[in-house]
Amino acid sequence: MPRDPLIALVGKPSSGKSTTLNSLTDTTAKVGNFPFTTIDPNRAIGYLHIPCACSRPTLPNNTPPSPDLPPPLQTRCKPNHGACQKGIRSVPIELLDVAGLVPGAHAGKGLGNKFLDDLRHADALIHVVDVSGTTDAEGKATRGYDPSADIAWLRDEIVRWVLGNLMQKWGGLKRRHTAIKATAVETLQGQFSGYGATAAVVAKTLDKLALKQPLQEWDDETIEKVVNTFVDVKFPTVLALNKIDHADADKNVSKIARAEAAERIVLCSAISEVFLRRLVKQGFVRYVPGEEYVDTREDLIEAGEPDGGGLKEMDEKLKTRVENLKDMVLYRFGSTGVNLVLTRAAEVLGLVPVFPVCNIGTFGRGEAGGGERAPVFRDCVLVSKGSTVGDVYRRVMGDAPMAFVETVGGLRVGEDEVVGVGRNDILSFKVGRA
Numbered sequence: 001m002p003r004d005p006l007i008a009l010v011g012k013p014s015s016g017k018s019t020t021l022n023s024l025t026d027t028t029a030k031v032g033n034f035p036f037t038t039i040d041p042n043r044a045i046g047y048l049h050i051p052c053a054c055s056r057p058t059l060p061n062n063t064p065p066s067p068d069l070p071p072p073l074q075t076r077c078k079p080n081h082g083a084c085q086k087g088i089r090s091v092p093i094e095l096l097d098v099a100g101l102v103p104g105a106h107a108g109k110g111l112g113n114k115f116l117d118d119l120r121h122a123d124a125l126i127h128v129v130d131v132s133g134t135t136d137a138e139g140k141a142t143r144g145y146d147p148s149a150d151i152a153w154l155r156d157e158i159v160r161w162v163l164g165n166l167m168q169k170w171g172g173l174k175r176r177h178t179a180i181k182a183t184a185v186e187t188l189q190g191q192f193s194g195y196g197a198t199a200a201v202v203a204k205t206l207d208k209l210a211l212k213q214p215l216q217e218w219d220d221e222t223i224e225k226v227v228n229t230f231v232d233v234k235f236p237t238v239l240a241l242n243k244i245d246h247a248d249a250d251k252n253v254s255k256i257a258r259a260e261a262a263e264r265i266v267l268c269s270a271i272s273e274v275f276l277r278r279l280v281k282q283g284f285v286r287y288v289p290g291e292e293y294v295d296t297r298e299d300l301i302e303a304g305e306p307d308g309g310g311l312k313e314m315d316e317k318l319k320t321r322v323e324n325l326k327d328m329v330l331y332r333f334g335s336t337g338v339n340l341v342l343t344r345a346a347e348v349l350g351l352v353p354v355f356p357v358c359n360i361g362t363f364g365r366g367e368a369g370g371g372e373r374a375p376v377f378r379d380c381v382l383v384s385k386g387s388t389v390g391d392v393y394r395r396v397m398g399d400a401p402m403a404f405v406e407t408v409g410g411l412r413v414g415e416d417e418v419v420g421v422g423r424n425d426i427l428s429f430k431v432g433r434a
């Protein structure tokens with residue numbers, strides 16, 4: 001993955017994709033209670049919350065001076081992009097909200113293939129499922145729809161789309177494959193490169209299947225198996241069970257939870273997050289996005305802040321809405337869940353945050369490190385699991401020749417060393433001849 005990772009929001013119309021995008025970013029994509037509100041994809045930057053390197057007490061000179069005080073580097077952590085609050089860093093990540101998908105989309109139903117083409121460059125998918133059961137498979141208003149059906153058909157649409165594209169060319173592809181004596185990885189990568197698939201992705205797909213027959217002898221069933229596995233490898237998917245604020249959600253959530261792996265599922269209420277963020281902007285509540293607690297003016301006065309934290313008084317209607325939201329969402333689930341959706345997506349994608357620094361002694365800028373008070377850990381890049389030091393170097397430094405790379409303690413690390421959380425993830429790149 002040489003470019004920045006991209007996560008796409010998919011789902012049927014009216015499941016809440018645009019609302020989820022808005023809840024994770026500062027954009028205001030159009031939201032509507034009718035299908036196909038979104039036609040052209042919306043791109044926006046969301047923030048992935050990760051533990052920042054600045055808070056590792058194991059780093060040189062970073063032991064907190066007393067148990068109540070933060071580690072010294074934490075107080076100087078100033079990201080170029082995003083933010084770092086008390087050691088939790090928000091790292092920008094690109095999100096894509098696309099048009100709704102309906103059963104039969106691969107054959108052109110709804111917005112069909114146009115929509116599917118928008119997905120080509122996604123590295124992971126967030127399937128936004130309307131778990132309230134108040135919209136049918138086409139996104140039209142109803143009651144009592146079983147949303148577990150959406151999970152199966154949506155994936156199937158993606159498989160049929162990839163399969164359709166592949167089958168159109170299968171005859172020619174097979175002849176060429178035999179004529180030039182290519183490997184299955186080479187031939188398939190040529191086909192799947194349009195989805196941004198690397199040779200590694202194709203090799204992983206084929207390894208999983210351990211097929212015995214050569215590519216030219218694959219029957220339709222085998223080709224379908226290959227495509228199914230390719231979709232799993234290329235588009236790891238998180239299920240965002242949205243609209244948990246709705247009274248009908250519980251039974252649907254239980255059904256899905258029984259059928260799916262726990263690590264793929266996140267419960268959320270995108271509309272609650274959007275609402276709370278709006279109240280913060282309007283000066284009615286104190287709320288840190290993604291957290292469990294919301295404080296109103298009255299709460300803060302009670303807690304001993306005589307001016308109520310400078311918050312405005314809400315009318316009765318607004319107060320009731322906030323109380324309901326606390327009861328139905330925050331206290332029951334611990335948060336609106338939207339940040340967790342992104343965290344899970346980063347997990348299924350296997351993203352590793354790496355902190356490139358100029359000076360490995362101070363973690364600051366320039367050869368001198370910028371002095372005692374200078375900002376540290378200005379940069380953070382998200383790379384895929386299994387990336388090497390050399391991969392990260394090229395991502396950050398481009399074609400500039402590499403002299404050497406250092407990690408904490410001034411230790412040199414080889415180009416082929418793998419990066420991981422807490423291992424080779426603070427790096428200083430030196431350009432020139434070794």
Ligand SMILES: Nc1nc2c(ncn2[C@@H]2O[C@H](COP(=O)(O)OP(=O)(O)OP(=O)(O)O)[C@@H](O)[C@H]2O)c(=O)[nH]1
Binds near residue numbers: 015098242245
């Ligand atoms: N109760 C509830 N309603 C929600 C939630 N999220 C979204 N909605 C509502 O669901 C409807 C559809 O939301 P959108 O975000 O436009 O859905 P979409 O998936 O982008 O729809 P298309 O663009 O048409 O594909 C709107 O009326 C939203 O207010 C939620 O968490 N809870």
Ligand SMILES: [Mg+2]
Binds near residue numbers: 097
């Ligand atoms: Mg939309």
